[in-house]
Amino acid sequence: MARQFVKTHDRAILTVILVAAFAWSLSAVPWDSTVIHAGGKAAILQMLKAMVRPDLSPETLKLALVSSWRTLAYAVAGMSLAIAIALVFGVLAAGILVTGRGRLAVMGFFRGVLGFMRAIHELVWAWLFVAATGLSPLTAVFALAIPYGGTLGRILADMLNDVPPEPIRALRASGAGKLQLLFYGYLPMAMADMTSYIMYRLECAIRSATIMSFVGLGGLGYQIHLSLQDLHYNQVWTFIFFLTALVMLVDLWSNQLRRGLVP
Amino acid sequence: MRVHQQVADLAPHSTGSIVIKGCIWQRLNVVRVSILMMVLLVTASWIFLFTLEGASLSGYFSAKNLYHAKELLGNMLGLGAETPAFLDMTSWHKALALTYETMQMSVLAIGFAGIGMLITVLPAARTVADGSLTLTSTWYGWLVFGTVRFLYILSRAVPELVWAMIIVFMFKPGILPGAIALGLHNFGILGKLCAEVVEDLDWRPVRSLRSSGASWWQMLFYGVLPTVTPKFLTYLLYRWEVIIRTTIIVGFVGAGGLGQQFKLSMSWLHYTEITLLLICYFLLVVLADATSGLLRRFVQ
Numbered sequence: 001m002a003r004q005f006v007k008t009h010d011r012a013i014l015t016v017i018l019v020a021a022f023a024w025s026l027s028a029v030p031w032d033s034t035v036i037h038a039g040g041k042a043a044i045l046q047m048l049k050a051m052v053r054p055d056l057s058p059e060t061l062k063l064a065l066v067s068s069w070r071t072l073a074y075a076v077a078g079m080s081l082a083i084a085i086a087l088v089f090g091v092l093a094a095g096i097l098v099t100g101r102g103r104l105a106v107m108g109f110f111r112g113v114l115g116f117m118r119a120i121h122e123l124v125w126a127w128l129f130v131a132a133t134g135l136s137p138l139t140a141v142f143a144l145a146i147p148y149g150g151t152l153g154r155i156l157a158d159m160l161n162d163v164p165p166e167p168i169r170a171l172r173a174s175g176a177g178k179l180q181l182l183f184y185g186y187l188p189m190a191m192a193d194m195t196s197y198i199m200y201r202l203e204c205a206i207r208s209a210t211i212m213s214f215v216g217l218g219g220l221g222y223q224i225h226l227s228l229q230d231l232h233y234n235q236v237w238t239f240i241f242f243l244t245a246l247v248m249l250v251d252l253w254s255n256q257l258r259r260g261l262v263p
Numbered sequence: 264m265r266v267h268q269q270v271a272d273l274a275p276h277s278t279g280s281i282v283i284k285g286c287i288w289q290r291l292n293v294v295r296v297s298i299l300m301m302v303l304l305v306t307a308s309w310i311f312l313f314t315l316e317g318a319s320l321s322g323y324f325s326a327k328n329l330y331h332a333k334e335l336l337g338n339m340l341g342l343g344a345e346t347p348a349f350l351d352m353t354s355w356h357k358a359l360a361l362t363y364e365t366m367q368m369s370v371l372a373i374g375f376a377g378i379g380m381l382i383t384v385l386p387a388a389r390t391v392a393d394g395s396l397t398l399t400s401t402w403y404g405w406l407v408f409g410t411v412r413f414l415y416i417l418s419r420a421v422p423e424l425v426w427a428m429i430i431v432f433m434f435k436p437g438i439l440p441g442a443i444a445l446g447l448h449n450f451g452i453l454g455k456l457c458a459e460v461v462e463d464l465d466w467r468p469v470r471s472l473r474s475s476g477a478s479w480w481q482m483l484f485y486g487v488l489p490t491v492t493p494k495f496l497t498y499l500l501y502r503w504e505v506i507i508r509t510t511i512i513v514g515f516v517g518a519g520g521l522g523q524q525f526k527l528s529m530s531w532l533h534y535t536e537i538t539l540l541l542i543c544y545f546l547l548v549v550l551a552d553a554t555s556g557l558l559r560r561f562v563q
Contacts, residue, residue: 011492014561025370029439040433047429073308080305119548123512127529132332137318207422214424214515224425240421247420253297260293
């Protein structure tokens with residue numbers, strides 16, 4: 001009876017749950033005049049005014065360009081390392097190299113490792129690394145590569161598990177070994193989906209490289225941080241627009257590539 | 264090198280007058296040029312890191328750094344501390360209260376993002392703007408489409424933390440500025456994802472509603488919403504999981520919750536407190552994943 005009720009009204013129940021949760025969260029905010037700073041409204045206005053007049057002086061533009069490259073370079077380096085991690089851990093977590101009794105244990109172990117890697121945010125990893133070893137370019141790259149490797153590895157493992165079994169069986173029947181199965185069966189079939197996912201994650205990596213400014217890494221985030229502290233709102237928007245352009249470029253590239261991959 | 268050669272080989276075909284050939288060329292071209300660009304970009308980035316940025320493997324994996332890393336780990340595990348925070352009841356109470364606050368912040372954030380998305384998603388769909396869904400296309404429809412799409416890109420290009428940095432200028436520290444920052448960023452992402460859902464919608468039922476005289480709102484409630492709701496809810500839950508992971512980050516700039524305390528403990532060098540907060544954060548992430556998985560079962 002109750003089960004039937006839940007089944008017929010599943011979406012209505014879910015909506016009620018979600019709305020109730022939102023109401024509960026709204027109640028946590030003290031809704032009075034103390035929510036906004038004394039000068040908060042003026043700051044909002046200034047910020048919006050500066051938006052339509054970003055700082056376009058040659059020095060700022062040059063700085064923005066150099067910072068964009070730095071952010072992109074860190075994102076790409078972190079991503080390339082993440083892909084390497086994902087390939088190794090993802091294949092192991094998919095359990096296609098191991099057969100027999102140990103298979104589930106290996107799968108479980110590596111899925112757990114990947115889960116741990118991605119549960120902690122890249123900036124928290126960065127904090128921990130900086131606290132342990134001090135700031136170095138590699139700190140930022142490793143801090144990026146660990147959670148991204150965790151996410152990519154998990155997705156790769158899922159994709160490898162979803163590869164249709166017929167071609168794999170055909171390969172096995174013609175005598176392919178495990179590695180041959182991997183390189184001629186599993187990986188080529190997961191390739192297209194994986195590529196578009198990697199492009200999407202590259203976009204995220206650019207954002208993550210930006211916020212690495214918090215542990216002192218240079219780049220667009222750092223410049224935004226500095227300009228905000230000096231209250232140079234016009235400059236803030238210049239850097240934000242450069243960041244937007246960078247993300248748009250990657251987005252455009254990924255759309256083109258996806259169109260090229262899917263016939 | 265091989266890739267380069269193939270691109271060069273393929274290039275002359277592009278001038279061929281046969282359309283099909285042109286398409287194939289284009290397809291291969293995009294993929295090959297992308298591979299080449301990616302290889303170049305990765306190489307350039309690593310070279311940049313190791314030359315101009317002064318990265319060094321031997322400098323990083325040195326005995327000194329190993330010593331410091333061991334020391335940090337020891338401190339975090341509470342070696343030599345009188346009462347590690349993670350064995351202390353009052354610290355647990357404080358941390359769990361912060362966890363509760365963080366949870367509220369995440370729900371508030373996804374609520375803001377979801378409401379913003381629902382208001383803007385229809386005009387942001389290309390099929391609505393060009394009239395293939397609604398049978399009417401207007402110049403202001405295109406204007407709104409362009410504006411909303413730009414807002415989506417802008418709000419999703421800027422990371423949550425940067426939004427938070429800007430927003431704490433205006434709001435008192437607490438969970439509200441954090442929720443707004445998280446909400447702004449996820450508004451852009453949800454908007455993009457959900458607009459694509461509307462674009463991929465089967466347009467026949469909607470069109471037939473329209474041609475039988477349904478108003479805009481009737482079309483929305485009877486034509487569009489029933490079909491897109493499951494996907495919208497899936498995306499909402501998925502983004503909520505991501506938000507939970509990011510709540511700790513916006514706290515770094517004073518937007519409340521676990522993150523704020525994390526940063527304070529970091530500056531006071533209270534290492535065992537950091538461990539405790541990380542445990543709570545980890546529990547929160549696991550709990551959110553489980554909850555979201557449970558709720559997702561409703562829509563499938």
